[in-house]
Amino acid sequence: MEQNVIDASGLLAISTRLQRLSDQIRRDGLLIYKAFGIDFQPKWFPVLYTLYQKSTMSVVSLSEEIGYAHPSTISLLKELEKEKLIRSKKDKVDTRKRLVELTEKGKMLLSTMEPVWEVIIKATAEITNTENNLMKAINEVEATLQEKSFLQRAEVYMNK
Amino acid sequence: MEQNVIDASGLLAISTRLQRLSDQIRRDGLLIYKAFGIDFQPKWFPVLYTLYQKSTMSVVSLSEEIGYAHPSTISLLKELEKEKLIRSKKDKVDTRKRLVELTEKGKMLLSTMEPVWEVIIKATAEITNTENNLMKAINEVEATLQEKSFLQRAEVYMNK
DNA sequence: GCAATATATGTAGTTAACTACATATATTTG
DNA sequence: CAAATATATGTAGTTAACTACATATATTGC
Numbered sequence: 419m420e421q422n423v424i425d426a427s428g429l430l431a432i433s434t435r436l437q438r439l440s441d442q443i444r445r446d447g448l449l450i451y452k453a454f455g456i457d458f459q460p461k462w463f464p465v466l467y468t469l470y471q472k473s474t475m476s477v478v479s480l481s482e483e484i485g486y487a488h489p490s491t492i493s494l495l496k497e498l499e500k501e502k503l504i505r506s507k508k509d510k511v512d513t514r515k516r517l518v519e520l521t522e523k524g525k526m527l528l529s530t531m532e533p534v535w536e537v538i539i540k541a542t543a544e545i546t547n548t549e550n551n552l553m554k555a556i557n558e559v560e561a562t563l564q565e566k567s568f569l570q571r572a573e574v575y576m577n578k
Numbered sequence: 579m580e581q582n583v584i585d586a587s588g589l590l591a592i593s594t595r596l597q598r599l600s601d602q603i604r605r606d607g608l609l610i611y612k613a614f615g616i617d618f619q620p621k622w623f624p625v626l627y628t629l630y631q632k633s634t635m636s637v638v639s640l641s642e643e644i645g646y647a648h649p650s651t652i653s654l655l656k657e658l659e660k661e662k663l664i665r666s667k668k669d670k671v672d673t674r675k676r677l678v679e680l681t682e683k684g685k686m687l688l689s690t691m692e693p694v695w696e697v698i699i700k701a702t703a704e705i706t707n708t709e710n711n712l713m714k715a716i717n718e719v720e721a722t723l724q725e726k727s728f729l730q731r732a733e734v735y736m737n738k
Numbered sequence: 739g740c741a742a743t744a745t746a747t748g749t750a751g752t753t754a755a756c757t758a759c760a761t762a763t764a765t766t767t768g
Numbered sequence: 769c770a771a772a773t774a775t776a777t778g779t780a781g782t783t784a785a786c787t788a789c790a791t792a793t794a795t796t797g798c
Contacts, residue, residue, distance in 0.1 A: 423625075427738035431624050431627075432600075432603060432702055432706070432712075432713065432716075432722040433600045433601075433603040433604035433607060433620055434600075434620075434621065434623070434624060434754090434755090435716050436596050436597070436600035436603070437596070437718070437754075437755065438645065438755080439595060439716060439720065440592075440593045440594075440600065441593075441595055441755065441756070441783095442594035442723065442728070443592060443593040443596070443728055444784090445592060445682055445703040446727060446728035446729040447728070448733070449729050450728075450729060450732045450736075453732075453736065454736070460593055460594075461594065461783090461784065461785090463591055463594070464591050465595055467591075474747075476746075476747090477746070477747060478745080478747075481694065483760055485598060486785080486786095487785080487786060487787075488742090488746080488747075488748090489747090489749080489750095489786075489787085490784075490785055490786070491660055492747075492748065492749090493784085493785090494784090503621055504747085504785095508651075511796090512745095512793080512794070513792090513793065513794095514745070514746045514747070514792065514793045514794070515745095515747085516746080516747070518758090520715070523730075535734055536730050536735075537735040538729070538732060540732075540735050541728055541731040541732040541734075541735060541752065542728075544722075544731050544776090545719055545723060545728055545731065546592070546719060547713075547721050548715065548718035548719060548722060549714070549718060550710040550711045550712075550714040550715035550718060551710045551715060552592075552710075552712075552715040552716070552718075552719050553592065554598060554709070554710040555706075555708065555710035555711060555712040555715040556592075556595050556596070556712070558708035558709060558710060559599065559705055559706060559708060559712050560599065560706060562704075563602065563703050563705060564664055567606060567608060568602070568603055568606035568610075568702075568705055569606040569609050569613075571701040571704050571705065572606070572610045572697050572698060572700075572701040573613070574701075575696075575697040575700050575701060576610075576613065576614070576697055594784095594785090597784075597785065598785080601753095601785065601786070604753095604754090605786090621753090621754065621755090636777090637775075637776070637777060637778090638775080638776055646755080646756095647755080647756060647757075648776080648777075648778090649755090649756075649757085649777090649778075649779080650754075650755055650756070652777075652778065652779090653754085653755090653781095654754090672763080672775095672776085673762090673763065673764090674762065674763045674764070674765070674775070674776045675763095675775095675776065675777085676776080676777070688788075728777070
């Protein structure tokens with residue numbers, strides 16, 4: 419019962435709650451990779467996984483794919499380049515573009531990571547698959563926000 | 579249909595997704611307060627609201643109440659002190675403790691904020707009240723994690 | 739075909755939480 | 769009752785995203 423009651427103050431602090439949960443999961447994620455002896459940071463996942471699937475992409479299209487602002491992607495790419503997991507080359511047709519791809523080392527790493535992913539997927543499914551599934555909830559909220567932003571919705575109530 | 583399918587890569591990127599959603603909501607939250615002409619940052623909410631309800635608290639007990647690490651609370655308190663929304667005094671019994679409370683200005687501000695909160699609560703309820711309620715999902719996941727951490731759950735699968 | 743606009747990338751600085759460490763005071767224990 | 773331990777607060781530095789601004793190249797429209 420108690421569990422299902424939503425306190426109004428909780429709604430007001432929702433961004434704080436989301437961030438805290440994110441931090442907590444990320445910290446444990448790092449430890450899981452470490453436990454497998456893999457030198458990998460959870461924040462690298464979206465970039466590497468996308469390159470794993472799509473092979474070559476420009477910085478902006480990669481950013482759009484993973485839903486990041488492009489400077490965030492650039493800074494991740496810098497780290498990954500330092501780790502020699504990715505490399506980049508100029509697009510010969512549109513010279514503004516920098517095309518990014520996995521190195522052999524990057525491909526190797528990703529293939530050794532499959533068993534870790536399985537573990538993470540299972541553990542994540544375990545913690546999120548409660549009555550209200552967190553993953554589905556995030557998807558639903560993002561879709562809802564895409565229709566009409568939080569601010570726009572608030573504005574409707576403000577003018578009453 | 580599509581909506582309900584959970585992609586495994588989504589599970590691997592869950593911390594990223596949570597953080598992004600948090601950022602997005604926080605940014606709009608700030609704009610909503612601004613639209614009401616109130617100089618207020620969403621991140622101040624947990625501290626101020628708790629002091630509004632409990633009147634006087636020490637730094638650590640306040641941190642526990644809102645679920646923050648104490649240095650986070652200290653830095654928020656610094657900002658709030660600069661804004662003259664809170665003040666602090668030594669505990670006469672246990673002189674290690676610093677007791678924090680709202681100033682008159684702080685109490686005034688919070689009372690003018692009630693209408694804004696109503697708007698935010700309504701708009702938040704609107705975006706979170708989908709099939710899988712985000713607020714309930716967060717509560718459920720936090721409860722689940724309290725029983726057994728993400729890392730501990732992953733370890734179970736690792737040893738198989 | 740050049741001027742205006744749009745797109746791609748990059749840099750600098752900000753934010754809001756955190757951990758690790760340091761210090762002061764209280765409490766407990768041998 | 770003094771030494772050891774625990775608790776309360778504070779400081780310094782880190783993290784992982786962001787926005788705002790700058791620059792270079794491409795595209796569009798007159």
